[in-house]
Amino acid sequence: xxxxxxxGLPVKVTVFVSPKSTVLDPQGAAVEHxxxxxxHASARGVRVGKTITFEIxxxxxxxxxxxxxxxxxxxxxxxxxxxxxxxxx
Amino acid sequence: MRVAIIQFPGSxxxxxxxxxxxxxxxxxxxxxxxKSALPAETEAVIVPxxxxxxxxxxxxxxARFSPxxxxxxxxxEKGGPVFGICNGFQILCEAGLLPxxxxxxxxxxxxxxxxxxxxxxxxxxxxxxxxxxxxxLPIAHGEGNYRLDAGDLSExxxxxxxxxxxxxxxxxxxxxxxxxxxxNDIAGVRNATGNVFGMMPHPERVVEPFHPxxxxxxxxxxxxxxxxxxxxxxxxxx
Numbered sequence: 001x002x003x004x005x006x007x008g009l010p011v012k013v014t015v016f017v018s019p020k021s022t023v024l025d026p027q028g029a030a031v032e033h034x035x036x037x038x039x040h041a042s043a044r045g046v047r048v049g050k051t052i053t054f055e056i057x058x059x060x061x062x063x064x065x066x067x068x069x070x071x072x073x074x075x076x077x078x079x080x081x082x083x084x085x086x087x088x089x
Numbered sequence: 090m091r092v093a094i095i096q097f098p099g100s101x102x103x104x105x106x107x108x109x110x111x112x113x114x115x116x117x118x119x120x121x122x123x124k125s126a127l128p129a130e131t132e133a134v135i136v137p138x139x140x141x142x143x144x145x146x147x148x149x150x151x152a153r154f155s156p157x158x159x160x161x162x163x164x165x166e167k168g169g170p171v172f173g174i175c176n177g178f179q180i181l182c183e184a185g186l187l188p189x190x191x192x193x194x195x196x197x198x199x200x201x202x203x204x205x206x207x208x209x210x211x212x213x214x215x216x217x218x219x220x221x222x223x224x225x226l227p228i229a230h231g232e233g234n235y236r237l238d239a240g241d242l243s244e245x246x247x248x249x250x251x252x253x254x255x256x257x258x259x260x261x262x263x264x265x266x267x268x269x270x271x272x273n274d275i276a277g278v279r280n281a282t283g284n285v286f287g288m289m290p291h292p293e294r295v296v297e298p299f300h301p302x303x304x305x306x307x308x309x310x311x312x313x314x315x316x317x318x319x320x321x322x323x324x325x326x327x
Contacts, residue, residue, distance in 0.1 A: 019192070023236055024270065026193045075154065078147055078183065080190040081236055 010055035012089040013068060017077045018049030052076055060088045091316060092118040093131045095161070095177075097152045102138035102174065102293060109293040110135065114309055116316055123152065127160035132316050133170040134161060136177030138229075138291060148191060148232045149179035158184055171285045172312045175230055178277070178287035187280055187287045188245060189237035195270025199231040202264050203301045204290055205257035206276055211249050212283050214314035223256065224304040226290035228268060228276075233289040235271035235278075242272060252277035253288055286312055 019025040025047050032046035058064035068086055077084040092110050096103045103120050110118040118135075121128065142151035152158075165171045165186055173181035181187040194200055204227065208220040237245060245251065253276040259266030267274045269289075277288025292305030310317060 022238070023192065024195060024234070026195045026197050026234070026270070029195075030197050075150065076146070078150065078190050080182075080238075081192055 009059070010057050011060055011064065012055055013053065013086055014089070015052040015054075015068075015072055015076050015084055015086040016049060017052065017072075017082050017084050018047055020081055020083055021047075023081045049082075064088070090119040090128060090130055091116050091132045092135060092313070093121045093127060093133075094118055094135045094137055095123055095157055096120045096137070097123045097139070097141035097155060097180075099141045099143055100137050100139035100176070102176075102291065105291075105293045106135045106137045106174065109296045109305065109309055110313070113296040113306060114313060114317075116313060121157065123155040123157045125157060127157055127164055131164065131169070133313055134164060134172070136161075136171065136173040136180050137293075138175030138177060141176055141180060144176075144232075147179075147183065148176060149181075149183040152176075152180045153183040162186065165280075165285050168282065168284050170312060170315060173285075173287040174291055174293065175233075175289055178289055179232065181285060181287045186285050187278055188241055188250075189235055189278065191232050191289070192234045192236055193232050194230070194234050194268065196264070196268075198263075199229070200233070200264045200268040201229040202227070202262075202268070204228045204255060204268060204276070205265065206253045206290060207256040208253055209249065209251045211252050211279060212311075215252055215279070215286075215308075215311040219311050220307045221304070224253075224307070225295070225302050226253075226292055226304055226308065227294045227301065228264075228290050230269070230289055233269040233271065233276075235269075235275045235289075237272060245278060246273065248281055250279050250281065251275055252279055252286060253290065 027048040028046040035043040072084040094106050179191050210216040254274040255267045257265035279286050292308035295302045295305035
């Protein structure tokens, strides 16, 4: 029990949600326009997504990852328009 | 009660829909809280506009998990008519009851105007004969940009699932053409079966002489046609 995390202790999760590359991102386009008008002419490919952080009981393993995949794919992101990835600390 | 209007925290067009259905169309309607069961006598459901759960996360993303959505899903699977307006359309897309998703308007602005639309010949009741070649309905949204991948879009078009397209003259001002960047100018769609409708424009806001128009009546009647057919008979025999 001295190594790693034991079940029942929370892990910290950071979820990154971004608009799919095939979906137009109007926010990204507006921000890119602002960057260019500030003189950063080479700025391109701006995409605006969101970061969601939370704690959840469990350890970094297949069970927790399965739970997180479900959470990300149903609630935290919409697979039609968004991609997600997460990090567990 | 025959028509249920689902009320989520943040719904704000529920009373407008209630007035349009109850007083103008003449079908008894009731607002039903999202944590309640869908009443057994429900014959049609309206998912009204607004900002359910503050539009947090994504429009409709949280409402989709409300307790009543399970009932709504089985109601629609049995062929029950369901109509999502504006935020209601976003909720039905999030719930997978309608194809596609709605993202931020390509202009970034919130669009609020009386929008020119062309109805498609989509169902037995929702078509140009019943609605007219061109109608005007108010829009008021920031996330009405309809998205669907190319394959699903062709299927949607081939099945005649598009209900309405934006068709204003861009020369009339910002937003009068395609106001939000939706693919194929799509303003509203139905499911493959034809019992679930969704659209960004607000038919319930154009049903009174003091409104900007009356085109909403035809849209609501086209949706409620299965309930309306028997109404006159029942009244005559009463």
